[in-house]
Amino acid sequence: MTGNRTFTMIKPDAVENGHIGAILEKITAAGFKIVAMKYTQLSKRDAEAFYAVHNERPFFGELVAFMTRGPIVSAILEKDNAVDDFRALIGATNPAEAAEGTIRKLFATSIGENAVHGSDSDENAAIEGAFHFAGREVY
Numbered sequence: 001m002t003g004n005r006t007f008t009m010i011k012p013d014a015v016e017n018g019h020i021g022a023i024l025e026k027i028t029a030a031g032f033k034i035v036a037m038k039y040t041q042l043s044k045r046d047a048e049a050f051y052a053v054h055n056e057r058p059f060f061g062e063l064v065a066f067m068t069r070g071p072i073v074s075a076i077l078e079k080d081n082a083v084d085d086f087r088a089l090i091g092a093t094n095p096a097e098a099a100e101g102t103i104r105k106l107f108a109t110s111i112g113e114n115a116v117h118g119s120d121s122d123e124n125a126a127i128e129g130a131f132h133f134a135g136r137e138v139y
């Protein structure tokens, strides 16, 4: 992976609150091209594997329960400098600390229920994209 792709999820809170369309609009308006996308629900096993890096953290059980409680939208996005530019677009993990105009400032409600995921490195973007999509689902 060469640094022009990232992976995102619109999390269950944002789906429940009816923000799928508004969030996709922000993403495409910022210049990201959608190269893979699906509407799906994570199993407990999926969420535990996806967030395995956090499995010693005190909030891990809460995180897995949250991420599995309803459907999500997962997508692979393409743009120059995709990982860093997407993290800038979504804002800080805690929406109370997120910059004005960011997706989390606009649509997240708490540090736990923060509307969207964004990969934190090119390496993780490739791993996470491959976790969610078969090669033939990426365009």
Ligand code: ATP
Pocket (backbone or CB within 6 Å): 054, 059, 062, 063, 092, 093, 111, 112, 113, 114, 116, 117, 118, 119, 120
């Ligand atoms: P993400 O990986 O979902 O894009 P992030 O990279 O901004 O978020 P991480 O540190 O990777 O933040 O944490 C992963 C997720 O775990 C957060 O998005 C949030 O849903 C949850 N989380 C992180 N810290 C806390 C916390 N202190 N309390 C509750 N949930 C938390």
Ligand code: MG
Pocket (backbone or CB within 6 Å): 118, 120
């Ligand atoms: Mg993270």
